[in-house]
Structures are given as C-alpha cells and as structure tokens.
Amino acid sequence: MSYEVIGITVLWLFLYGYLIVASVDFGAGFFSYYSKRTKKDHMIHPIIQRYLSPVWEVTNVFLVFFFIGIVGFFPETAYYYGTALLVPGSIAIILLAIRGSYYAFATYGAKESNFYNFLYGATGLLIPASLTTVLTISEGGYITVENGNVELLYGELFGSLYSWGVVALAIVSVLFISASFLSYYAARAKDETALKLLRTYALTWAFPSIGMGIIVFFLLGGRNPEHFAGMLDLWWMFAISTAAFATAFTLILKKRNYGIAFIMVMIQYFAAFFAYGASHLPYLLYPYLTIYDGFTNEAMATALIIAFIAGLLLLVPSLYLLMRLFLFDADYVEGRK
Amino acid sequence: MFFENDPVLLSRILTYLTLGFHAIFATIGVGIPIMIAIAEWMGIKRNDPHYTLLARRWARGFVITVAIGVVTGTAMGLQLSLLWPNFMQAAGHTIGLPMFMEVFAFFFEAIFLGIYLYTWDRFKSKMRHFLLVIPIVIGATASAFFITTVNAFMNAPQGFEIVNGVVTNVNPIEAMFNPATPTKISHVIITCYLTAAFVLGAIAAVKILRGNKSVYHRKALHMTMVAGAVFAVGTAVIGDLSGKYLHEYQPEKLAAAEWHFETETEAPLILGGIINEDNEISYALEIPYALSILAGGTPDTEVIGLNEFPEEDLPPLFVHYFFDLMVFIGMYLAAVSTLFVVMNWKKTWNAFNKPLLIMVAAGGPLAIVAMESGWIFAEVGRQPWILNGIMRTSEGATTSGQVGLMLILFALLYTVLAVTCIGVLRKMFKRNPVEREMYKREIQNYEVK
Numbered sequence: 001m002s003y004e005v006i007g008i009t010v011l012w013l014f015l016y017g018y019l020i021v022a023s024v025d026f027g028a029g030f031f032s033y034y035s036k037r038t039k040k041d042h043m044i045h046p047i048i049q050r051y052l053s054p055v056w057e058v059t060n061v062f063l064v065f066f067f068i069g070i071v072g073f074f075p076e077t078a079y080y081y082g083t084a085l086l087v088p089g090s091i092a093i094i095l096l097a098i099r100g101s102y103y104a105f106a107t108y109g110a111k112e113s114n115f116y117n118f119l120y121g122a123t124g125l126l127i128p129a130s131l132t133t134v135l136t137i138s139e140g141g142y143i144t145v146e147n148g149n150v151e152l153l154y155g156e157l158f159g160s161l162y163s164w165g166v167v168a169l170a171i172v173s174v175l176f177i178s179a180s181f182l183s184y185y186a187a188r189a190k191d192e193t194a195l196k197l198l199r200t201y202a203l204t205w206a207f208p209s210i211g212m213g214i215i216v217f218f219l220l221g222g223r224n225p226e227h228f229a230g231m232l233d234l235w236w237m238f239a240i241s242t243a244a245f246a247t248a249f250t251l252i253l254k255k256r257n258y259g260i261a262f263i264m265v266m267i268q269y270f271a272a273f274f275a276y277g278a279s280h281l282p283y284l285l286y287p288y289l290t291i292y293d294g295f296t297n298e299a300m301a302t303a304l305i306i307a308f309i310a311g312l313l314l315l316v317p318s319l320y321l322l323m324r325l326f327l328f329d330a331d332y333v334e335g336r337k
Numbered sequence: 338m339f340f341e342n343d344p345v346l347l348s349r350i351l352t353y354l355t356l357g358f359h360a361i362f363a364t365i366g367v368g369i370p371i372m373i374a375i376a377e378w379m380g381i382k383r384n385d386p387h388y389t390l391l392a393r394r395w396a397r398g399f400v401i402t403v404a405i406g407v408v409t410g411t412a413m414g415l416q417l418s419l420l421w422p423n424f425m426q427a428a429g430h431t432i433g434l435p436m437f438m439e440v441f442a443f444f445f446e447a448i449f450l451g452i453y454l455y456t457w458d459r460f461k462s463k464m465r466h467f468l469l470v471i472p473i474v475i476g477a478t479a480s481a482f483f484i485t486t487v488n489a490f491m492n493a494p495q496g497f498e499i500v501n502g503v504v505t506n507v508n509p510i511e512a513m514f515n516p517a518t519p520t521k522i523s524h525v526i527i528t529c530y531l532t533a534a535f536v537l538g539a540i541a542a543v544k545i546l547r548g549n550k551s552v553y554h555r556k557a558l559h560m561t562m563v564a565g566a567v568f569a570v571g572t573a574v575i576g577d578l579s580g581k582y583l584h585e586y587q588p589e590k591l592a593a594a595e596w597h598f599e600t601e602t603e604a605p606l607i608l609g610g611i612i613n614e615d616n617e618i619s620y621a622l623e624i625p626y627a628l629s630i631l632a633g634g635t636p637d638t639e640v641i642g643l644n645e646f647p648e649e650d651l652p653p654l655f656v657h658y659f660f661d662l663m664v665f666i667g668m669y670l671a672a673v674s675t676l677f678v679v680m681n682w683k684k685t686w687n688a689f690n691k692p693l694l695i696m697v698a699a700g701g702p703l704a705i706v707a708m709e710s711g712w713i714f715a716e717v718g719r720q721p722w723i724l725n726g727i728m729r730t731s732e733g734a735t736t737s738g739q740v741g742l743m744l745i746l747f748a749l750l751y752t753v754l755a756v757t758c759i760g761v762l763r764k765m766f767k768r769n770p771v772e773r774e775m776y777k778r779e780i781q782n783y784e785v786k
C-alpha cells in the first residue's frame with residue numbers, strides 16, 4: 001500500500017469512529033429531550049447519564065483527530081476546504097461548542113434546566129447536518145476555483161436534492177445508531193422500562209435509515225457518475241451492509257442479543273462508509289484534489305505513521321480500561337456503583 | 338463599518354480572540370492537574386482528609402474549565418485551517434507531526450479524566466485512585482509541550498528547505514526541536530503551573546478574607562503558595578533564559594520590547610515610559626546594564642538595536658508594555674508567594690494577615706494577565722511574520738469575505754461561554770459548600786481562633 005492510501009485509511013477509520021461514538025451521543029441528546037417532552041424521561045434519562053457522562057470528551061477527540069490528521073497528511077486540503085468551509089465550518093464549531101460546554105454545565109453544574117436540555121437535543125441533530133456539508137461538497141460542483149480563489153456556491157448547495165438527501169440520511173442514521181446502542185446498554189443494565197422505549201425508537205428509525213441510504217445512493221448517481229460507477233463496482237460491500245442491517249433488525253425485533261445487534265449495526269455502517277470512501281478515491285475534492293497531489297512529503301508521512309502506531313499502543317489499553325470500568329462492569333451499568 | 342473588510346486584519350483579530358480565550362482555559366487546564374495530584378498525594382501521605390477533599394473539589398471545578406478548554410481548542414484547531422489556509426498548507430508539511438501528537442496527548446488525558454472523576458470511591462486502595470491522576474498530569478503537560486513546539490517553530494522555523502517555492506527536504510524532528518523550543522516549552526509549562534497555583538490560592542485567600550475560619554482553606558492557601566513560590570522562581574529563571582534566546586535568534590523582538598534602537602554594549606533596561614514619533618523616550622525608568630545582562634549575562638554584551646532592521650520588518654513598538662507587564666507581575670508573584678511561605682514558617686509571624694491575603698487574592702487574576710501579556714508580546718513581537726523570516730502574516734490568511742461576520746458570531750459565543758462558566762462554577766460551589774461536604778463525609782472541621 002502506498003503512503004497516500006495508508007494515510008487516508010487511517011483518517012477514514014477515525015472518521016468512522018467519530019460517526020459511531022458521536023451518533024450515540026447526538027442521538028442520546030435528542031432522545032433525552034424528546035422523552036422529556038413526552039414525560040417519559042424518568043425511564044431513559046439515568047441510562048443516558050450513566051453512559052455518556054464519563055465518555056463525552058473522548059467523542060470529541062475523534063473529530064479533532066480527523067481534522068488535525070488530514071492537514072498533516074494532506075496539507076493541500078487546508079487550502080481548498082479551509083477557504084471554502086469558513087462559514088459552515090464556523091457554524092459547526094459554534095454548535096459543537098454549545099453542546100460540549102452545556103453538556104458539562106448541565107451534568108456537573110447547574111440544576112436540570114429545560115433550556116439546556118433543548119440545546120442539547122437540538123444541537124444533536126444540527127451538528128451532523130452541518131458536518132455532512134464536507135462530504136457533500138467533496139462530490140464536486142459546489143465549489144469554484146478562479147485564479148486561486150476558492151468559493152463555495154451556496155445556491156448550489158442549498159438548492160440541490162443530493163445535499164438535502166445527505167442531511168436527512170445523517171439525521172436518521174444518528175437516531176438509529178444511537179437507539180440500537182442504548183437498547184443494548186439498557187438490556188445490560190436490566191432496565192426493562194428503558195429497554196422497551198429505546199427498542200421502539202430503534203425499530204422506528206431502522207427503515208428510514210436504510211431507505212435514506214438507498215435514496216442517497218441513487219441521488220449520487222445524478223451528481224457524480226464517476227463515483228457512482230465506482231460504488232457499483234463495490235456492490236458486494238453494500239450487500240454486506242444490507243445483510244448486517246437485516247440481521248440487526250431481526251434481532252432487535254425478536255428482543256434477542258442486543259449486543260450482537262449493535263455490532264451488526266456497526267458493520268452495516270462500516271461496510272457502507274468504507275465502500276463510499278474507497279470508491280471516492282483518488283479524489284479528496286472532486287475534481288480538484290486527489291490524494292496524490294495533496295500529499296505531504298515522505299519524511300512527514302513516515303513520522304506521522306510511526307506516531308500513529310505509538311499512539312495506538314498507548315490509547316488502546318486506556319480505552320479498554322475505560323470500557324471495562326463503565327461499559328462492561330455490570331455493577332456500574334446496573335447503577336450499583 | 339469601523340473596519341474595512343480586510344480578511345487579513347479580521348482573521349488576525351479572530352485568531353487573537355480565540356487564542357486569547359482558549360489560552361485562559363488551556364493554561365488552567367495544564368496547571369490544575371498537578372495541583373490536584375499534589376493535594377491527593379498529601380492527603381494519602383499525611384492521612385489528612387482535608388487534602389483529599391481539596392483534590393476532590395478542585396477536580397470538580399476543573400471539569401467545567403476543561404469543557405471550555407476542549408471546545409475552544411476545537412475551535413482553534415479548525416479555525417487555523419479556516420482562517421490561515423495558506424499558512425496551514427505550508428505548515429502541514431513541516432509541523433504536522435507535533436499537532437498530530439498533541440491530539441494523542443489530549444485523547445490520553447480525556448480518557449483518564451473520565452475514569453478519574455467517576456472512580457473516587459470505587460477502589461479499596463486510595464493509592465490506586467491517585468495513580469489515575471498521573472496520566473492526566475502527563476497528558477496535559479504533553480499537550481502543552483507539543484502545541485508549544487508548533488509555536489516555537491513559527492518563531493524559529495527550521496527542518497526544511499524551500500526550492501522554487503516548494504517545501505522539500507523536510508525533517509519533522511528538526512522542525513519540532515528548533516532553537517526556540519527549549520526555552521519556550523519550559524517557560525510555557527511552568528507558567529501554566531504558576532497560574533494554576535495562584536488562581537487556586539486566590540480562591541482560598543478570598544474565602545479567608547471573607548471571614549471563613551475553617552482550617553481547610555488555610556491548608557489550601559499554604560499548599561498553593563509553596564507551589565507558587567517554587568514555580569515563580571522557576572519562571573523568572575527560565576524567563577531570563579528566554580531573553581537570551583531572543584538575543585541570539587530574534588533580536589528584533591527583544592529590541593522592540595526594550596525600545597532599543599542603537600546597537601551597543603552596556604545597554605540599559607527601560608521600564609514603562611512613553612515614546613513619541615521621533616522615537617524619543619520619556620518618563621521611563623532606566624536600569625543601567627540590565628538589558629545587556631538579560632541578553633547575554635554580562636554588561637559588555639552587545640545588544641542589536643532596531644535601527645539595524647528595515648522598517649517594514651519591525652514589530653509594533655507597543656509590545657514593550659506587554660513585556661514590562663509580564664515581567665512586573667512575574668516579580669510580584671514571586672515576592673508575594675515567598676513572603677507568605679517565609680512568614681508562615683516563622684511560627685511567631687502571622688502569614689494570614691489582611692494585606693498579604695489581599696495581595697495573594699490579586700495574584701490570581703494578575704497571573705492570567707501576565708500569561709496573556711506574554712502571549713501578546715511573543716506573537717505580536719513576531720510580526721510581520723507568521724513564519725519568522727519566511728512567510729508574512731498577510732500571505733497566510735484566507736481570502737474569504739465573510740470573516741467579519743464570523744468574528745461577530747464567535748465574540749458572542751465566547752461572551753456567552755464566559756458568563757455561563759462563571760455562573761455555573763459559582764452555583765456549583767455555593768450549593769455544595771465545603772462545610773456541608775465535610776459534614777457529609779464526616780471530616781472534622783477545625784476552626785482557627
């Protein structure tokens with residue numbers, strides 16, 4: 001494998017990691033708010049608190065990793081995306097800032113407040129929507145480059161069916177991933193009332209998520225035929241994705257093996273996300289930037305990869321400890337600690 | 338509009354705003370873990386629940402400041418690409434490594450912080466819980482280390498060549514360990530510790546000034562002042578070394594800080610004062626030979642003056658005031674903390690007298706002012722370069738026309754964050770005062786008569 005491909009694979013893995021952990025977090029915020037409005041919060045609020053409180057910072061780091069890493073591996077992206085994304089990027093930062101800090105405020109500091117709760121719920125849906133702009137514009141046609149000036153075409157962005165499709169896909173996916181994880185967590189906690197509610201949420205959002213996936217798949221065909229053809233070549237990965245979805249759905253429906261069901265959901269998104277990413281290559285920004293012309297020098301690439309491996313050796317055991325204490329410790333999960 | 342719509346100027350202001358805001362929380366975030374670690378350690382060694390409670394309560398407040406440190410840091414990281422795309426394109430090739438490693442350090446810290454906060458009573462041995470704070474201290478300090486190497490690189494870029502405008506022959510390790518790195522890193526890290534010690538000390542001092550007689554606050558004050566004295570003396574020593582670094586590698590920055598125009602030996606240090614258009618200085622205090630000593634250690638060191646440099650390469654002269662302010666506060670903090678420690682050590686003297694307590698209380702905010710002044714001096718003093726001698730700030734900036742709007746949005750965001758942060762911290766500690774917590778945990782609350 002070339003350095004370029006290793007680099008983008010590492011980054012894509014982090015983005016996938018963010019997709020999963022952030023979805024759980026974002027969705028939980030929404031469910032927490034929604035259940036409060038419908039006066040069912042006493043059922044799921046404790047579950048959400050117990051899981052999310054210790055890990056919210058870790059979630060954010062996945063994202064930071066991605067955008068610091070991409071500038072390290074592909075400095076050219078800073079120029080194109082940096083210039084084009086000033087406004088959407090800033091909005092995403094502001095939403096993330098509101099969410100991150102208010103989460104801490106509400107959890108550790110202030111009393112229960114409806115306003116905090118609303119912010120927490122609303123940003124959970126708005127952040128994925130604004131972050132997906134990056135994926136949308138990477139398909140090409142939303143940016144012009146004229147004598148060195150990069151500009152984002154807002155009319156094109158807001159007027160295109162594809163970009164709205166991606167936004168909808170992001171939101172329903174967040175809700176589905178989150179609900180299936182929280183169902184698993186509730187099942188482990190042996191919290192029957194919470195499980196019942198969360199399982200309903202998971203089932204509700206299952207078909208919208210796969211449905212939007214299919215719709216966006218075909219919308220992309222109209223947007224970027226080259227990429228679409230690449231995705232068709234990788235049809236088997238999408239087949240794996242669909243099979244994983246079917247398994248997950250069946251298990252949740254039959255009220256069995258919520259853990260395996262969640263792993264299936266992870267596989268569903270892993271396969272689709274990597275098929276999407278792999279067929280997008282070699283472009284980082286169609287048609288201006290490929291992984292080959294935007295790549296850093298060899299010395300830096302080697303250094304980054306070594307740092308990455310050393311970092312993983314440090315982080316994986318620590319993450320394991322975190323999970324053992326909070327996710328797999330039955331006493332903690334069941335609220336006895 | 339007051340400003341013309343100049344993306345370079347607006348980007349500078351926005352960077353300034355974000356960094357200035359982030360720096361407060363980042364500094365506290367790097368410094369507080371070590372204070373928590375010391376308190377928890379003393380609690381175990383002396384078997385004194387007051388210190389353990391200190392660690393517990395500091396950690397709780399720390400979470401709030403970390404939250405803001407993380408979100409403003411995220412903003413900073415993204416904004417660097419959004420506002421300075423051309424600079425990041427060049428910097429990514431050379432200095433991407435420490436930025437990447439910084440995130441690992443955060444990651445490490447974040448994981449253990451999550452564990453630390455939720456496991457106070459989960460282990461049988463107190464030592465096990467104490468061990469968890471060590472990765473937090475290491476992670477926080479390592480992140481300061483890595484990010485500061487980036488800043489050092491901006492001041493003394495090396496480890497690459499530019500051939501026909503293309504960056505080649507990159508050596509990331511050499512870029513990281515440039516001549517500015519040793520002094521910059523040690524000065525930044527120790528001032529983080531110093532600032533944290535004084536911020537926490539100031540809180541205790543205010544409590545005692547308000548008439549609280551609990552021995553808990555006295556222990557807190559004494560502990561922070563001992564630490565503060567050590568860090569303050571270290572800061573002054575390393576600050577002196579930073580001056581020597583500047584003399585060697587960025588003489589124009591040192592000269593601007595000292596309004597030093599003619600190259601000469603036996604140069605005096607100028608404190609305060611006013612400068613007019615013809616560069617004549619009035620009302621200033623002159624300390625003979627001091628600048629030569631700061632620059633080279635001996636009075637006969639030749640200090641290069643501003644007249645040696647072309648006009649368009651000179652930083653603005655107002656950095657002088659920021660330099661003076663930082664050094665003055667540094668001396669002040671060293672004096673106050675040393676005085677406190679000495680008076681407390683002499684059993685017959687009362688270190689907890691009102692004037693000294695007021696001086697300690699002022700030290701908290703002043704430490705933050707010193708930290709901000711130091712950054713302004715270091716960054717503005719590097720102008721007009723974003724990469725010293727290589728890339729001008731105006732070449733690094735975005736060309737987007739919407740920076741002004743973003744500036745307004747972020748200013749609003751930071752205002753709201755600052756206000757709520759203070760509100761939440763106050764509420765959090767008011768609702769759960771230390772007396773109540775001692776009572777709940779069955780800790781004796783001795784009062785001092």
Ligand code: HDD
Binds near residue numbers: 522531573580590713
């Ligand atoms: C609590 C904060 C604080 C205090 C009390 C001091 N400093 Fe400082 N100083 C900083 C906080 C700081 C800083 C924020 O950490 C800076 C800004 C950039 C940097 O590298 O460190 C800095 C930079 C800085 C520089 C410029 C380095 C460069 O641009 O490369 C010099 C020469 C000094 N300091 C010298 C001193 C001296 C002689 C002090 C006397 C006691 C002193 N500082 C106290």
Ligand code: HEM
Binds near residue numbers: 349424484485712
């Ligand atoms: C990753 C390392 C850093 C990068 C890439 C960076 C980048 C920049 C850039 C692009 C500017 C605008 C140019 C200018 O006006 O000076 C700037 C200015 C500034 N930076 Fe740095 N910086 C770094 C480290 C820091 C740190 C760690 C701080 C303090 C927390 C800091 C404080 C400032 C300040 C206060 C300014 C405004 C100066 C002014 O108004 O001119 N910098 N920095």
Ligand code: HEM
Binds near residue numbers: 359364411446
């Ligand atoms: C240009 C300069 C800087 C950049 C680009 C930057 C970047 C970041 C980023 C991306 C984060 C969030 C990480 C996360 O999500 O966990 C962060 C947080 C943080 N930054 Fe900065 N930073 C800068 C300056 C500084 C300085 C000068 C310090 C301290 C000396 C510092 C120390 C911290 C700390 C300690 C946190 C995490 C909050 C905490 O754990 O307390 N940063 N920074």
